Amino acid sequence: MVTIEINGRPFEAEPGEMLLQTLRRAGVQVPTLCHLEGLLPSGACRMCVVEIEGQRGLIPSCAYPVTQPTKVRTHSARAVLARRTIVELLVANHPDDCLYCTRNQDCQLQDLVQQLGVRQRRYAGEKSRHIMDMSSPSIVREPSKCVLCGKCVRVCEEVQGVGCIDFIGRGSRSKIGTAFDDGLNVSGCINCGQCVVVCPTGALAERSHIPEVLAALRDPRKRVVVQHAPAVSVTVGEAFGLPVGADVAGAMTGALRRLGFDRVFDTSFTADLTIMEEASELVHRLQNGGRLPMLTSCSPGWIKFVETSYPESIGNLSTCKSPQQMMGAVIKSYFANREQIDPHDIYSVSIMPCTAKKFEAARPEMMRHGVADIDAVLTTRELVQLLHMHGLDLAEVPAENADTPFGERTTAGKLFGASGGVMEAAIRTAHWMVTGRELEAFTVDAVRGMDGVKQASVNVDGLTLNVAVVSGLGNACRLLDQIRDGRSDLHFIEVMTCPGGCVAGGGQPFGADVDAVRRRMQGLYELDRQESVRTSHNNASVKRLYDEFLGQPLSHTSHELLHTHYVPRDALA
């Protein structure tokens, strides 16, 4: 331990840790723009500067390792003035679009202007006027609002292993763009939205589907149904002052009915259905010498990544559609039939923690006879906006139950929201399918938590099932490379595109707050601890769906509706 003095008070620092970390633990707030937790500091923005005794210049605290006792002043007149000047320079060419901006009141740049008391434009630069990039089905880029902090570039390359955006040009013309300054849609972008959640400004946002959804809700000919993904109910409460990680599925269901949705379904129901199909597929591959390791297929960013960068592994992907798409498919077949509605008259909305789900829903493979499984996808953030727009406060709306026939879920389906959850749910059901018995202990601790790479071995009647769980595609890349180089011990691998799984998805609240992600995860584990139905094969509604409609897992109807195929793609990474 090193004792340092922070603003005149002693504090114990870990030797070698970055000063910024120490300051945060000490409860001292120093603003940052380019800092990203878990990655090497870039020192680009200098927002985090402090005065350190014995050092002449101001020092960026995010890139200063604490090694010896020293005195730090975080808010000296000089440090505060330096920060204010940086902000004044950043906004000198800013479009000042706050009133119409997606980030209005949730913008780091705006916060800094406010905190540092910038009240007039001392530096007038030429307004930055880069054209917007609306080419992507998931992400809208507005480079004129960019402050060139570089976080999107680093996340895309270092966390996701994609690297489809970078700084291009130089000097006053430099901006963030793709190879050849093309649209994001023709780049290697996998639509994950991790760049969006780390962006401090409105330079990156999701492609909103709110207008389409509102139009459908107002259209008397449409039956508008909605589903919500497992991670959403443990997240959306945050925007209404409820505890982080609290499950507000009931209030959210009530609110969605008040918004005018005809039916509210739970995507965790089709997560259970996915497990029935996927565990059957795994058992089938294991027993018939099928291609292994099997790779999960519910994360659409990951799917596009394999199609683009690892096409030789397409055969390892499970053919199961994602829970969102399975729900879409059974809504416009079984449900339409049961309710005597023409599938053309159903407008099917999903609420997802994810921007890539917008891309997935638009894939041509996700259509049958010209009817899309899913018509619109809203992110968690868009849901919050929609609720605000209609004066609905989740802290006030009484809880209601989801609708039959797709409203019942088990905690296994709910676990899909956290990295490792699909694996845990699949192990529970695969064990039952092979042995006819339930596991003695359902919880597989080794696959829980925030680690980017997790492994476990499970004994299924004498056979050892080796599994791995990775999240963040950089980790997936490394694992796929090992497999390409001959690693052969693994049978089944769960891959989630976003680090930590859907609870950290690209459609979740801005800021990529790791602590909040952990608590959302805990929220899901808590449900699994409290409730009694913890295995997908014990979901009574799923059983009924098989009895009345699908037959059994991997049946002809299942294949037609619930499975898909993938195509190698050309893209410039």
Added chain:
Amino acid sequence: MIVVLPETTPEPDLESILAEYPLARRESLIPLLQEVQEHHGYLSRPAIVRIGQHLDLPTSKIYGVATFYNQFRFQPQGRYHVQVCRGTACHVKGSAAVFEAIKRELKIDAGQTSRDRMFSLEVVACIGACGLAPVICINDVFHASVTPQSVIKILDSYRKKAAKHDDQAA
């Protein structure tokens, strides 16, 4: 990471240039780009993609680095390659106005090539002819003491030259 090649294949001698840089990494990027440009006159899309694969770097990174430096072009040179000196002596003698006049006349910016492929434009540092400032250089021919007015006439003379040449050829 692996990137699937787009359909167009790069110029044949790109591979031989790459072969001179086996096991190349990030450090080799700039020299490699320079050499490719020297041979091809510019950096084509397929070449940029192929260089990315060779160095195991994302294409966006190659493009980002290449656009950082003024020396790289992304369009083939025109029939006449116009270099405008922006060195100090030329600047003092009014090269900025000359540059503006050329841009207006050709409707292109530095690094670009006119639609008819007749002219391409490049800004260069001092070309060692300060006594003749401001200087422009077209296909290695120097034009001294140019003005925003005279430069239009010069460009026109090249257009005429091209037309005449094409007539004779026909």
